[in-house]
Amino acid sequence: MSPPPIIRVDHLVKRYRKADRDAVADVSFDVAPGEFFSLLGPNGAGKTTTISILTTTLAPTGGTVTIDGHDLGTDAAGVRSSVGITFQTPSLDKNLSAEENVRLHAILYGLYPWRPSYTLMPGAYKKRLADLADVVGLGGDIFKPVRTFSGGMRRKLEVVRSLIHHPRVLFLDEPTTGLDPASRRDLWTYLLEMRQTADTTLFLTTHYLAEAEDAGRICVLSRGKIIALGTPTDVTASLLERYVLLGAADPAALRAELSAKGIAYTDDAPGSANVRVAADEGDVQPLLKSIDTPLTSVRTVLPTLEDAYLALVERDELGAREEAAGLGEAGIVLGDALGEGALVDAESREVIQ
Numbered sequence: 001m002s003p004p005p006i007i008r009v010d011h012l013v014k015r016y017r018k019a020d021r022d023a024v025a026d027v028s029f030d031v032a033p034g035e036f037f038s039l040l041g042p043n044g045a046g047k048t049t050t051i052s053i054l055t056t057t058l059a060p061t062g063g064t065v066t067i068d069g070h071d072l073g074t075d076a077a078g079v080r081s082s083v084g085i086t087f088q089t090p091s092l093d094k095n096l097s098a099e100e101n102v103r104l105h106a107i108l109y110g111l112y113p114w115r116p117s118y119t120l121m122p123g124a125y126k127k128r129l130a131d132l133a134d135v136v137g138l139g140g141d142i143f144k145p146v147r148t149f150s151g152g153m154r155r156k157l158e159v160v161r162s163l164i165h166h167p168r169v170l171f172l173d174e175p176t177t178g179l180d181p182a183s184r185r186d187l188w189t190y191l192l193e194m195r196q197t198a199d200t201t202l203f204l205t206t207h208y209l210a211e212a213e214d215a216g217r218i219c220v221l222s223r224g225k226i227i228a229l230g231t232p233t234d235v236t237a238s239l240l241e242r243y244v245l246l247g248a249a250d251p252a253a254l255r256a257e258l259s260a261k262g263i264a265y266t267d268d269a270p271g272s273a274n275v276r277v278a279a280d281e282g283d284v285q286p287l288l289k290s291i292d293t294p295l296t297s298v299r300t301v302l303p304t305l306e307d308a309y310l311a312l313v314e315r316d317e318l319g320a321r322e323e324a325a326g327l328g329e330a331g332i333v334l335g336d337a338l339g340e341g342a343l344v345d346a347e348s349r350e351v352i353q
Helices: 047-054 076-082 098-108 123-136 139-143 151-163 181-198 232-239 251-260 281-289 305-325 329-338 342-348
Strands: 007-014 024-031 036-040 062-067 083-086 169-173 201-205 217-222 225-230 243-248 275-278 295-301
Touching: 007 047, 024 047, 024 062, 024 225, 036 047, 047 062, 047 169, 047 201, 076 083, 083 151, 098 123, 098 139, 098 151, 123 139, 123 151, 123 181, 139 151, 151 169, 151 181, 181 201, 217 232, 217 305, 225 232, 225 305, 232 305, 243 251, 243 281, 251 275, 281 295
Parallel strands: 036 201, 036 217, 083 169, 169 201
Antiparallel strands: 007 024, 007 062, 217 225, 243 275, 243 295
16 A cells, blocks of 8 residues: 655645736645655746745645645644755855854754854764765855855755755755756755655756656646646657658658658658658667668657657647637737737736746
């Protein structure tokens, strides 16, 4: 029997005052203990609003949330004791050193009694602090004043602070913003290792789609609603075909042969000499053997999560435009009054976060 979800979100709704639609609209999902779960979506999709509600910094309008057995509505303190958070915007005290920021956090979480200096802190704290500082590349800079830190260094410190108390659930809101490629790689190596060894649940929001490729499941939001939920592979396969890109010295002959043999193809791009033929990996070799026209190039293209994400968002935005265009006379009057594209512009001015 599988354990109960460590995160359960049921019919979550958030509407901001004076907004004419919900920022989060009836969103429901579960996250299993130890799962790597990623919440994706364009700016204004409702990601930050959702994660703010889950981390108790924003009150929902409706719905229920349970995290590690704690009900968000009745036991927010219990939720906070079980989670670590790396916020999108750093929330550090610049008047303290980096170590003092981490120490204060550890004391507030009840890990250790108050100590006025680092030298008086227990050895376990010192070791974990040193390990985390090394992982993100801060090293000895952990004892320097935060006001001297660059934006990237402050991001690293946020990660250290969020992990110091061994959280059951770690919320990562754009965690690698400002990090160089080497630091980003080292951080993710540590996070994925920690997930395996400490059974920590990772809940990620990011604009770096490659960071979500390793997620067990992804949830894509658009305009406050879930438009996809599943494994990255399943979401990608449900939207986009794998295909083979073929080039020939005589493109016309290749197209004529494909048509004669009933092999469906599309042009790679308007005016391109190359053609696309849908094919899974096991179909590529039989396909090539069946073609007599001499080929100059063959490339198998496997759609990425980023390709699928863009296709999802574009499809949803197209639906929104078609929906707006079907508003009737009110939409026509608005367009006449404000000019071409006014319906879309008017929608983008909604108060959505």
